[in-house]
Amino acid sequence: MLNIASADTHELSENDRQTIETLYRAFNSGDPELLNDALADDWHDTPMAPGQQPGLAGMKPMVTAFLAAFADLSITPQEVVGSRGRAAVRLTLSGRHVGDWMGVPATNKRFEIDMHEMHHIEDGRITHTWHLEDWAGWRQQIGAA
Numbered sequence: 001m002l003n004i005a006s007a008d009t010h011e012l013s014e015n016d017r018q019t020i021e022t023l024y025r026a027f028n029s030g031d032p033e034l035l036n037d038a039l040a041d042d043w044h045d046t047p048m049a050p051g052q053q054p055g056l057a058g059m060k061p062m063v064t065a066f067l068a069a070f071a072d073l074s075i076t077p078q079e080v081v082g083s084r085g086r087a088a089v090r091l092t093l094s095g096r097h098v099g100d101w102m103g104v105p106a107t108n109k110r111f112e113i114d115m116h117e118m119h120h121i122e123d124g125r126i127t128h129t130w131h132l133e134d135w136a137g138w139r140q141q142i143g144a145a
Contacts, residue, residue: 043125
């Protein structure tokens with residue numbers, strides 16, 4: 001039997017909210033150093049991107065890779081649901097495909113896809129992230145399906 005009433009339902013703290021915002025600001029601003037303020041050194045990313053190394057150090061090159069592949073990149077949180085140390089985030093990822101991504105050469109086409117992420121936060125840093133992006137929808141929008 002599922003007992004939702006026993007779940008921790010405290011609201012997301014202001015500090016946790018700022019940590020989540022900093023994560024996405026690193027991509028929107030193109031500044032991977034902002035990840036130092038958002039991710040734990042031993043952060044776990046599930047699933048990792050092809051070629052991505054683990055931890056904070058492995059995520060910094062992903063910011064650079066995103067910016068090389070996507071012009072006008074925008075990661076926009078649409079909804080954040082949280083409790084103490086936990087956050088679920090529904091986002092929109094949009095931009096223009098200007099460089100190789102996932103083996104697909106630049107098409108210069110605009111796209112907009114949905115993302116969903118679950119974060120665990122401890123001591124002001126994200127320790128674990130589980131995510132799902134609509135890369136199939138991306139491929140369809142840029143004509144690579």
